[in-house]
Every structure is written in C-alpha cells, then in structure tokens.
Amino acid sequence: MASEKVIPTLQKNRILEYLSEGKRFDSRTPEQYRDLKVEMGVSKNAESSVKISLGKTQVLVGVKLGLATPYPDSPAEGTFMVSAEMHPMASPNYEMGRPGINAIELSRVTDRGIRESGLIDVKKLCIREGEKVWQVFVDIVALNDDGNMFDAASIGALIALGNAKLPKYNEAEDKIEFELTDTPLPLDKDVLSFSMTFHKIGDKIVADVGLEEEAISDFRLTIAMGDNGGEPRITAMQKGKAGVITDSDMETILNLASDTWKEKFPQIKKYAFG
Amino acid sequence: MAGDKGIYTKRDDGRKFDEIREMSAEVGIVDSADGSASFNTGHTKAIAVVRGPRTLHPQHMQNPRKGILRVSYGMMPFSVTDRIRPGPNRRSEEISKVTEWALNSVVDLSEYPNTVVDVFIQIPQADAGTRVAGINAAAIALAHAGIPMKEMVSAIGVGKIDKTLVVDLDKYEDSDFHDAEGSTDIPVAITSRTKNISLLQLDGKISVPEFKECVKNAKVACEEILKVQMQALKNIDGGNN
Amino acid sequence: MKNTRQIVIPGEEIVSGNEFLPGEGAYRDGEAVVAERFGIANISEKHVRVVPVSGAYYPRRGNTIIGTIVDITFNGWLIDFGGAQNAFLPVSEVPRYINRNELRDFLDFGETVIVKVWDVKSRGTDASMKMRGFGKIEGGLILNVGPNKVPRIIGKEGSMVKMIKGATGCSITVGQNGKVWIKGTIEGELATKKIIEFIVENATIAGLTEKVEKFITGLGMKIEEVEAIAEDTDVEEENTEGDKE
Numbered sequence A: 001m002a003s004e005k006v007i008p009t010l011q012k013n014r015i016l017e018y019l020s021e022g023k024r025f026d027s028r029t030p031e032q033y034r035d036l037k038v039e040m041g042v043s044k045n046a047e048s049s050v051k052i053s054l055g056k057t058q059v060l061v062g063v064k065l066g067l068a069t070p071y072p073d074s075p076a077e078g079t080f081m082v083s084a085e086m087h088p089m090a091s092p093n094y095e096m097g098r099p100g101i102n103a104i105e106l107s108r109v110t111d112r113g114i115r116e117s118g119l120i121d122v123k124k125l126c127i128r129e130g131e132k133v134w135q136v137f138v139d140i141v142a143l144n145d146d147g148n149m150f151d152a153a154s155i156g157a158l159i160a161l162g163n164a165k166l167p168k169y170n171e172a173e174d175k176i177e178f179e180l181t182d183t184p185l186p187l188d189k190d191v192l193s194f195s196m197t198f199h200k201i202g203d204k205i206v207a208d209v210g211l212e213e214e215a216i217s218d219f220r221l222t223i224a225m226g227d228n229g230g231e232p233r234i235t236a237m238q239k240g241k242a243g244v245i246t247d248s249d250m251e252t253i254l255n256l257a258s259d260t261w262k263e264k265f266p267q268i269k270k271y272a273f274g
Numbered sequence B: 001m002a003g004d005k006g007i008y009t010k011r012d013d014g015r016k017f018d019e020i021r022e023m024s025a026e027v028g029i030v031d032s033a034d035g036s037a038s039f040n041t042g043h044t045k046a047i048a049v050v051r052g053p054r055t056l057h058p059q060h061m062q063n064p065r066k067g068i069l070r071v072s073y074g075m076m077p078f079s080v081t082d083r084i085r086p087g088p089n090r091r092s093e094e095i096s097k098v099t100e101w102a103l104n105s106v107v108d109l110s111e112y113p114n115t116v117v118d119v120f121i122q123i124p125q126a127d128a129g130t131r132v133a134g135i136n137a138a139a140i141a142l143a144h145a146g147i148p149m150k151e152m153v154s155a156i157g158v159g160k161i162d163k164t165l166v167v168d169l170d171k172y173e174d175s176d177f178h179d180a181e182g183s184t185d186i187p188v189a190i191t192s193r194t195k196n197i198s199l200l201q202l203d204g205k206i207s208v209p210e211f212k213e214c215v216k217n218a219k220v221a222c223e224e225i226l227k228v229q230m231q232a233l234k235n236i237d238g239g240n241n
Numbered sequence C: 001m002k003n004t005r006q007i008v009i010p011g012e013e014i015v016s017g018n019e020f021l022p023g024e025g026a027y028r029d030g031e032a033v034v035a036e037r038f039g040i041a042n043i044s045e046k047h048v049r050v051v052p053v054s055g056a057y058y059p060r061r062g063n064t065i066i067g068t069i070v071d072i073t074f075n076g077w078l079i080d081f082g083g084a085q086n087a088f089l090p091v092s093e094v095p096r097y098i099n100r101n102e103l104r105d106f107l108d109f110g111e112t113v114i115v116k117v118w119d120v121k122s123r124g125t126d127a128s129m130k131m132r133g134f135g136k137i138e139g140g141l142i143l144n145v146g147p148n149k150v151p152r153i154i155g156k157e158g159s160m161v162k163m164i165k166g167a168t169g170c171s172i173t174v175g176q177n178g179k180v181w182i183k184g185t186i187e188g189e190l191a192t193k194k195i196i197e198f199i200v201e202n203a204t205i206a207g208l209t210e211k212v213e214k215f216i217t218g219l220g221m222k223i224e225e226v227e228a229i230a231e232d233t234d235v236e237e238e239n240t241e242g243d244k245e
Helices: A009-020 A101-117 A149-163 A211-216 A247-273 B090-104 B130-144 B171-176 B208-234 C100-106 C147-154 C156-168 C186-201 C208-218
Strands: A036-040 A048-054 A057-068 A079-085 A126-128 A132-144 A165-170 A175-184 A193-201 A204-207 A219-228 A231-240 B023-027 B035-041 B044-055 B068-075 B115-125 B153-161 B164-167 B183-191 B197-200 C005-008 C013-016 C026-029 C032-035 C039-044 C047-051 C064-073 C076-080 C087-090 C112-121 C124-128 C135-137 C141-144 C171-174 C179-183
Touching: A009 A193, A009 A204, A009 A211, A009 C112, A009 C141, A036 A149, A048 A149, A057 A149, A057 A165, A057 A175, A079 A101, A101 A132, A101 A149, A101 A193, A101 A219, A101 A231, A132 A149, A149 A193, A149 A219, A149 A247, A193 A211, A193 A231, A193 A247, A204 A247, A219 A247, A231 A247, B023 B130, B023 B208, B035 B130, B035 B208, B044 B130, B068 B090, B068 B130, B090 B115, B090 B130, B090 B153, B090 B197, B115 B130, B130 B153, B130 B183, B130 B197, B130 B208, B153 B171, B153 B197, B153 B208, B164 B208, B171 B183, B183 B208, C013 C039, C013 C047, C026 C047, C064 C087, C064 C179, C076 C112, C087 C112, C141 C186, C147 C156, C147 C171, C147 C186, C156 C171, C156 C186, C156 C208, C179 C186, C186 C208
Parallel strands: A079 A132, B068 B115, C087 C124
Antiparallel strands: A036 A048, A048 A057, A057 A132, A126 A132, A165 A175, A193 A204, A193 A219, A219 A231, B023 B035, B035 B044, B044 B115, B153 B164, B153 B183, B183 B197, C005 C039, C013 C032, C026 C032, C039 C047, C064 C076, C064 C112, C076 C087, C112 C124, C112 C135, C141 C179, C171 C179
C-alpha cells in the first residue's frame, strides 16, 4: 500500500479507547508480545544467520567474521560491530540513500545491549596480540516493518551470535578459509541479555507495538536485561521520542520488563544456545 | 554441446551442461509491499519488493508523460563469504541500472504519469547469477503488484568454461575457473512473448558462433524459468495480497 | 476457447480470434488477445479483460473511497486514500457553503472522510461528498484490507457484509480503495475485524460464504437479519466487480 504516515484521528482515538479497556486492535492485551518465529540459515555464506518474525515484522540478521589489526588501546581484544539497514524495501516510510538516523539508532542500541552485557569474550578473539584479532560483524537487514524493529533486531542478533561458528584461520597465509569449524564464538552464556521495548500511548504502557501504535506513542523505552541469579538485571536502556517518563510510568515499565524477561528469557536462551 | 572436448568435461554438482540448478519461487513474501517475490536458483537467493506507483519526490524528477521505473539492487552483507559493506557500491549501482533497463523493456507506465514504481532487489545468499535471479524475482513482483507489462522477463547466466558451453554458471564456474581458455559469463534476459533480449552483458573470450549458441541456450533455459515464474504467480490463492 | 475465468500472467495469450476485443488489462497481438497484467481473465460477449487480483489501488470515477485529510489548500482538502497521489476535494464539492477561511473547521488534518471519486486525471484524483452517504466519519476504526479483496468482503449484492453486520451488530462501510470502516462496540468491532481478516485470507476458496458462516458460529455468534441498520452508509456497488461465487 502506498505511503501512509498520517494516522487518522479517528483511528488514534479508537486505539486509545481500546487501551483504556485493556484491549488492542489485534486482540492482544497491552503487555502481550506477538508470536516470535525463528528460522535459521538465511545464508550459507554467513557464520550464522537468522530470520526473525514478530507478527508481520521481519528482520534478517547475519554474523560474519573477519580479520583485523587490534586497536592500539586494546591490543589483545577482538572487535565487534553492529550495522543495520532499514532499506525502503521494508517500509513505505523508509527513505532511499545513506542509513538514516533510525538505522543508526537501531544498530547502536543493539550494539550496546550486546557489548555492555559482556556477552562476547573479546579477549578470546585475539589471534596474535597487537597484530591479528577476529572481527565480529552483526548485520541487521529489515525485511518488513510492522512495528518494534528494536526487539526483533535485538533478539535476532543474540540468536545469530549464539549459533555462530568460527571459520578456519589459515595461519601460514594469514587468511580466513570459509569453512566453519565446530568452535562457537567465545560467548559468556550467563550474561545473555535481550531488549524489550515499551511505548507510552495515551496513559497506557504498551509492549511490542504495531506500526500504528508506534506512530502515535509519546515515548518509547528500550530496556535490555540479563540474568543475575534468576533475577533480571538491567544492562542497557534507551529512551526515544519527545514524551517524558513519569515515576509511575517507570514503575509500570520496570515491572512489565521484569515479568516479560522472566517469561521470555528461557525461550530466547534456548534459541541462542540450544 | 561440448564441441571438441577441452578440459571441462564434468560439472562438480553433476549437472548436465545445459541444466539449470533447482529453482523455486514464492509470491507475497513482504506484507507491506504492493508486490513481492523470491526466486532461488541453487544456492542463490533473490528477494524483490515493488512499491508503487507512488508520487515521485522531488517533483522536478517527475515525468508528466509516464511513470518512472526505479530499480535498486543490493547484496546483503552476509550473502557472500567475504562480508560486503552495507550500502551501494559501484557494482550494485551498475547492476541496478542494467536491471532497470531489462525490466523497462516490458513495463508500461504510461497510465501513471508523475509517479514512480520502485523495485528493490536484495540478495540474502549468493552463489553466482544474482543479477539474473534478481530479474526473475523482480518480474514476478512487478506482475504481483499489478503493474501493466506487455510480457514477462526471464533471465539466466550462460557462458563457456574452457571450450564447453554451459547454462547457469555457479560460483566456481563464474569466478574460480581460470584454467585453459578460462570462463566466459553472459547474463541474458529474454522477454517471454516476443523472445527478445532485454539484458546482455559478457565477460570473457568467446567466438561468434559460440556466442550465438549461448544465446540459443539462454532462450531455451528461459522457457524453463518462465514456467517457474508462472507457477508461483498462479499459486497465489489464499496469499495475503 | 479457454476457461472464461483463469489466472493469466503478462504476455500470456488469453484467446485467439479477431472477433475478440481486448479491454482493460489486455492487448491485441496479431490474432491473439494477450494479458497486459497479472489477474483473472474475463471473457464476456467477446470482450476480454483482465481483473487484477493483487497490487495497489487505482481510483476510478464513481468509486467510493475512505481517506484521511493530509493537507488543506486555499480552496479545498487533500485526501490520502492509499493511491499513488492524494485526492483533491474542492470546497465546491461539499454539501454546504464553506467560507474559505473556515476550511479547517469543516474538515481538519487527520480527519477521515468517505468521498466519491469524481474525476481521475493525470495530475490527480478529484473527489466529491455532495451526495447522500458521503461525508466526514467519526468513531469506530479503519481496517486496511487492500483493494483486491473488496468484492469478496461485500459479497453478492452485499450479502457478505450483511451477514457480518447481522452477527456483530456493527455498521460496516467498505471503500473500494480497500479501507473498511467498522463501528460498533469494542467486542463487535474485534469480531468484525476477525471475520473480515478471515475472508481476506480465504478469498479465493470456493464456498466462502459457508466457511464464513462456520467461522462466525465458531466465534460463538449468531447470524441475524439486519434490515434495521440497512440505512447505514453502504458502499455503492455499481463499480464493484460483482462477486461471482
């Protein structure tokens, strides 16, 4: 369908009326996520790749490994980079050309959630100190945006990383031979953390928004949480949009995030590490 | 077909020299699009999404006589073993343009002045022949989007490995075979009704008679491809668009 | 001659013979009449046309469409209805006199209207709301189903829409641009939405009416006659490809 950035006032009002009754257009409750679907093996040329669907929102995530010279300030550590492409293929609202601010924010938030949790043991990605380290690329490609790209991307990145295997390193010729070994990426499985995004719509906090809900929200808050002895621990946060968070909003979101984490963590951990 | 032998007497995957890798196609893979399709040949996968006709911005680029077809081709960073940096590059820009010409040969946008029809082609997994797989997917997606087209377009890579004429080159044949006379790669697109050539590129060394034989082979192969495209479109019953 | 209702792809010969006339979505090539777009070939009285089954909405004169005000000019409103270009509703095509300084009071940004397509030109589409049943709408929700499933949702002589109304008690207006306005109780609207989504997913299945009836009963609802609310702003059916189930 052609571009539609304007959400009709009628539609907005009705979304708010539904929420005040604890309902949504697709019959979900405000805190309910859409079904998560995970399909591995998008590209056999990747160290790992996955297609994630949250309802009709679809993203592809691939992990590639390369060789690099380490940064001078961390000569014994591998490097890690997340990139996101929000190509106009995925939405009538995306623009052509260089990555826009949305793609940049998406990749940076996904990056922080993974980096700050310490999931990747970068020290074990060192091949020769000061000379040669592994470089881990996580590439996110939006396929269809029906809202909440943040959570789809975050979950996809974790599952792709969890399933990645190192390729063969030919030391004599100092190059990668693309033949996957049995060695997984050095990951600290205990610190796995994933993002959950909540939006404030009217006076309600709503999880896993669809496109129309996303368009009319006042703010969003993305929270990444990891495992701390069975209890959730915050590892990264990002507030988006111009609305402000009240104390009671924060209380609601933290409770919802903790509950969602408890419900989803085992499932996501299983997808990532089997 | 091999002429006087040469050293390339057998394909790694056991295919006959004029045999296309296993093909599959699916319609309606991206819900928010006006038309979409995937086309796979062996390990090569292509996705095409069509959006439009929609208003073209900026306004000075609009054509008051007819709509404009705009094609953007790209490979996903993880589609090949050596990661590709995201975003356009010289190769993808060129392929976008020749693909646009190949499709424009059959598309008729005279009913939609001042608008643009965007075709986005993305390659999630590559094993040679990505531009032709992209064209095959794009033709299905354009039809799915209801865009007026005089006919369909089907495309295939044909060529010569040493002295042997082949159809549907894989990555080894396309890029890694350098012995004897080497490899000649000829991506060709054929229009489905008039059987004309709407895309042609060539890279290698080949005699005039051999080249003519290759074009014949391409036309035969494109008949097979058209069947797959047609089947995918005729199967959309119950699909979402 | 081939079956009179078959799916054809661009470039495919539909029928051969000089007595056949190519209509919309078809062209002549020698003896043959050939499809110019993907869709269902329809041959009636030697007249051959291709009815699209997918793709974007193209407005036609006389269509009823539902859209949103996205801009206000000095002499009218621009309506986004999901087409290639916005439709223009001139101040002269609304049912009462509007002072040019008061356009926003009559129709404001983001408000939703049901209008008739008055004219389709290369520069855009002109709309009117002068006739009965057209105007601003309030309340309820808009469901976007795409233009190609509209005939199935309406059903033969409006039978499908009537059946859904009977089950859910909602008023339902189907725009030919694939937007459906549903208004009722929350429960009724949610049920209506589910039923319409079921129709969209099963649009090409034979015996759809029966399947929808079953689906409605499965939701725990009864189908009642609805002459009482037949006065609603029903979609005009003159331009709707009749449902030939």
